[in-house]
Amino acid sequence: MNHSELNTPEGRTWLAFQYVSGELSVDGVEAFELAMLADASLCEAVAEMTAVCSAVRQLPANTGAVGNNTAANTVATATQVSLAVVTPTEVKARKSGTGMMLASLVTVVCCGILAVVVSSLPNSTDRPELAVSSLEDSAVEIPAADVVAAELLVDVWANGAVVVVVVVDHEFDESELATDDLEVPEWLLAAVAISADEQPATRETELF
Amino acid sequence: MAHDDEIRSLVEQACVDFERELRAFLLGVLKDGHLADDAYQKTVVKAIEACSAVNQDTIKGWLFKIALNEAREMKRVSKRQSRLNQAVSESANSFSWLQSSESVAQPLLAATKIEEKAIIEAALQRLDENYRDVVLRRIQKGQTFAEIAADLNRPLGTILTWMRRALLELKEMDELRRLSDFDK
Numbered sequence: 001m002n003h004s005e006l007n008t009p010e011g012r013t014w015l016a017f018q019y020v021s022g023e024l025s026v027d028g029v030e031a032f033e034l035a036m037l038a039d040a041s042l043c044e045a046v047a048e049m050t051a052v053c054s055a056v057r058q059l060p061a062n063t064g065a066v067g068n069n070t071a072a073n074t075v076a077t078a079t080q081v082s083l084a085v086v087t088p089t090e091v092k093a094r095k096s097g098t099g100m101m102l103a104s105l106v107t108v109v110c111c112g113i114l115a116v117v118v119s120s121l122p123n124s125t126d127r128p129e130l131a132v133s134s135l136e137d138s139a140v141e142i143p144a145a146d147v148v149a150a151e152l153l154v155d156v157w158a159n160g161a162v163v164v165v166v167v168v169d170h171e172f173d174e175s176e177l178a179t180d181d182l183e184v185p186e187w188l189l190a191a192v193a194i195s196a197d198e199q200p201a202t203r204e205t206e207l208f
Numbered sequence: 209m210a211h212d213d214e215i216r217s218l219v220e221q222a223c224v225d226f227e228r229e230l231r232a233f234l235l236g237v238l239k240d241g242h243l244a245d246d247a248y249q250k251t252v253v254k255a256i257e258a259c260s261a262v263n264q265d266t267i268k269g270w271l272f273k274i275a276l277n278e279a280r281e282m283k284r285v286s287k288r289q290s291r292l293n294q295a296v297s298e299s300a301n302s303f304s305w306l307q308s309s310e311s312v313a314q315p316l317l318a319a320t321k322i323e324e325k326a327i328i329e330a331a332l333q334r335l336d337e338n339y340r341d342v343v344l345r346r347i348q349k350g351q352t353f354a355e356i357a358a359d360l361n362r363p364l365g366t367i368l369t370w371m372r373r374a375l376l377e378l379k380e381m382d383e384l385r386r387l388s389d390f391d392k
Contacts, residue, residue, distance in 0.1 A: 009376065009379075010372055010373075010376045013372075013375050013376050013379050014372050014375065014376075016236075017371075017375050019236065020236040021346075021347070022239070033237075033276065033280060036272070036276055037273055037276055037277075040266075040268065040269025040270075040272045040273065041269075043233050043269070043272035043273075043275070043276060044229065044233075044268075044272070045379075046232075046233050046236040046237065047229045047230070047232040047233035047236065048232075048379055049236060049375070049379075050232040050233065050235050050236035051232045051328075052328060052347075052375070052378055052379075053347050054232075054235070055325050055327075055328035055329075056328060056332070056343060056344065056347040056348050057347060057348055058325055059325060059328070059329055059332070059344075059348065
C-alpha cells in the first residue's frame, strides 16, 4: 500500500476500493486497517465503497452501457451495446405502442360510426334542396326533420368524430323517423285513404 | 447515575443512527454477511459496555474503531477456522465446498436496498461513458484492469485513472451522499 495515497481524497477512496475489492496484498490490508484505526474517515470511505460496489453488482447486466461507444470493444461488448440501445427504445416503443393502439382504436370506431351515419343518410347532400321543395309543396314535418339531418351531417364534418358519436347517434333515430315520414307521400296517403274507404265495404258486401 | 443513563442512551441511539454505515463497513472488512451481522451485534454490545469512555463529538469514529477491532478479531478467528477446515478437508481428500472467494463476495450482493440501487444506477448514468464502462466491467463483470485495458485497447494506466476518477465522482455525488439518510 502506498502511504502517500492516504493524503489525498482520491487516494483514500482508491485505497478503500482496493481494500473492499480484495486487491490489496496481505501487508497492504494490515497497513490499511491500522490506518483505519487511526483515521475514522477511512472507515467511512470503506463503508461508502462497499455500498457502491454492492449496488453496482446488483444492477442489471446492461445497466449504463447505453453510451458505450468505444471503438475497440470486443464482440461481447458490442452485443451489450446493442442490447442496451434496444432496451430503452423497447420501453419507449411499448409506451408509444399502447398509445398508438388506443388512438387507432378510437379512430377506427369513429370512422365506423361516421360510415354508419353517412350510409344511413344516403341522399343527405341533397336533403336541403329536397327539404326546401318539400316545405313549399308538402307537409311541414318532413322538411323539418330533413333539415335537422342535414345540419347534423354538417356538424359531423365540422365538429369531428367525437361529437359525431354523441350527438349524431342520438339524432339518428329522429332523422330515421323523419325519413319514414318522408317516404309517405300524398299518393300513398291517398291510396291508403282510398283503400280505407273502399275495402271495408267490399269485405262487408262479400261477407253478407 | 442519570448521566450514565444519558450517555448509554446516546450510544444506543448512535448505534441505530449509524447502523447502515457500520454494517456496510463491516461487510467491506469481513466480506461475509453473516460475519458482518455478528460483528455488528458485538460492536453494539462493546459500545454500550464502554459507553463511559465515549466523547460525544467523535462518537461515530469511536464506533467505527470498535467495529474494526471486532472485525479484525473475527477475521483472525475465521482464518484459524479456515485453516483448520482446510487441513481437515485436505486430510480427508475432500471437496472444495469450503468458503471460496465467490461465496465470500456473495453477501455483498444482498447488502443493498432497492432504493439504493436506483440511486446508484442514476449516479452511474451521470458518469462519463468511459468511466462508467470501466466501473461496470470491474465491479459488475469482475474483469481485471488488465483485461479491461485489453478489451478497450487502452493503456492500463488510462483504465486505472478512469476508475479512480469514477470512484471519486461517485463518492462526491449528492445521490450517494443521501444514501446514508435512508435508515434514519
